[in-house]
Amino acid sequence: MLFSKPNAELSCKGVETDEELRLANDLMAKVHMADYFAALNWLETCGAGYPGFRREHTRIALWRGELAGALRMNTETIRLGEARLKTGGLGWVTTEPRHRKKGICRALIIDTLDYMRHHGYHLSLLFGIPNFYHRFGFATALSDYAITVECEELASLSAPIHKVRHAKPGDIPSIQRIHNANDNGVACSLIRNSAHLTNKWAHCGKTIRVLANGQGKVVAYFMARKDGGTLVVEEVGIAENASCESVLAACAHMADDEAAGRIRFLVPPPHPFAHFLLQYKSIHEMRVTHDEGGMLAFVNLSETLESMTPEWERLIADSSLRDARAELTLLAGGKAYRIRANRGAIDVAAVSGRNRVSLTPVELMYLVTGCRHVEDVLSVHRRILAEETRRFLAVLFPRRAPYVWTFDRF
Incomplete structure (x- = not known):
């Protein structure tokens, strides 16, 4: 547990x-x-109506009774295979300029993590600046993925x-069903329901296109925007x-309309559309950062492991x-956690x-999320383990491609 120095x-x-809410926003x-x-418009509309959001999820810091800092906390559910982990997302971490270098951000984060701990959260998630959040136990576990295709490669598409x-808006249930089906294999993605799409519709609805068959049924969708000479x-x-080629053709047509010379698909490797793009000349990227970006920390390690x-x-x-x-x-954070398997039961x-x-x-976060291989983590301190223990670890903690979609970030 983190503690800050007493400060009256x-x-x-x-x-x-x-x-208080008006001043914080x-x-x-x-x-x-x-x-x-x-x-401000986003905070008062989309932010205030976000699924699961409560007034107390806007956390504030007071210096001698005066507002000195604020942040927002979202309640999310992370998917890790069959596991579901209650996650508190941290965003909009702000210090009033006159109160910088007084430990405002540190106090806010410790307060919010303590709130999560007392309200049954397993993990905390944020997308952070470099060299700050690791001191609170956050580990960079999420990578960014992109597949870039030059439009000339798609010239022969029908x-x-x-x-x-x-x-x-009437397409939201169909979009949601498709997303959930495609997302099953994506580790650490945030479980999204129709309320999340409805909440953000005014801010993102114009970027969404759907593909419908002859009966009007939605069979695919994509979210796209132009960024310079690239359609993202x-x-x-x-x-x-069977819908993949039609989606690719629709994206190529949109890129042509926007005078974009390339298309950049932000999809993780387990996604079926990423598999489809392997048949085209393309550049597949994985961007890994350290002490910044998509970061996770344990709020309650014991309950996380049970979940x-x-x-x-x-x-x-x-x-x-x-x-x-x-x-x-597992010995982590000064405590022991025994994991036993007995003919399939854990x-x-x-x-x-x-x-x-x-x-x-x-290191345990790296294993739970699957962002690093077991052997890589174990080799750091040259740990000597029995072969059966290594085999058990490798089964429990497979390599994955943890990812949070751009739409779901905060």
Whole structure:
């Protein structure tokens, strides 16, 4: 647990009154964003109506009773295979310029993590600036992915066989069904429901196109915007693989209309459209950063590991250990967590056991999210482990491609 030095002049809490909320939104819009009016509009409409958002999720810091800083907290659910992890998202972290270098941000973050701890959250997520958030236990676990295709590579494509049009609010359920089906294999994505799309529609609806078949049924969608000479497609969804070529043709047609020479698809490797693009000449990128970007921290490690049970039982069932007994003990954050497998059933307990593996919380986050290979993490300190322990670790913590869609970021 993190502690800050006692300071009688500084206090943090959740917003309680309309006036506190007004002042907090004004500060965040004024300091955090270049376009004050657009930012304030977002905070008062989209932000206020975000699914699961409560007034107290705007956290404020007071210096001698005066507003000195603020941030917003979202409630999200992260998908890790069959596991579902309650996650608190941190955004709009702001310090009033006159109160900088007084530990305002630190106090706000510690206060918010403490709030999460007392309200049943497993993880905390943010998209952060360099060299700051790692001191609170955050690990850069999310990478960015992009596939770039030159438009000349698509010159021979036929016109889309489906009707392409701007999305309408009535399309939201179809878009949502397609997204969820495509997203099953994407680790660490945020579970999205129709309320999330409805909430952001006024801000993003114009970027969404849908493809409909002859009966008017939506079979695919994509979100696109122009950025210089590039058409950036921030998300793609397909109801079936047969729709992929039609989506690509629609994107190529839009790029031509926008005088864009290339298309950049922001899709992670497990996505079916990423698989489809392998047949075209393209550049596949993975951008990895350290101490910035998409970062995660454990809020309650014990409950996080217990919540991984459904996914671990699935992984065991698909492995050579399905009928075996195995045990290991993770030592992290000064505590022990025993994980046992007994013919497919997983048991997690906050007690010590056999086959101990010492990890820092950051190293354990790398394993849980799958952003690094088990052997890479173990080799850092040249840990000597029995072969059966290494095999059990490799089953529990496979390499994944953790990713949060641009639409879901905050």
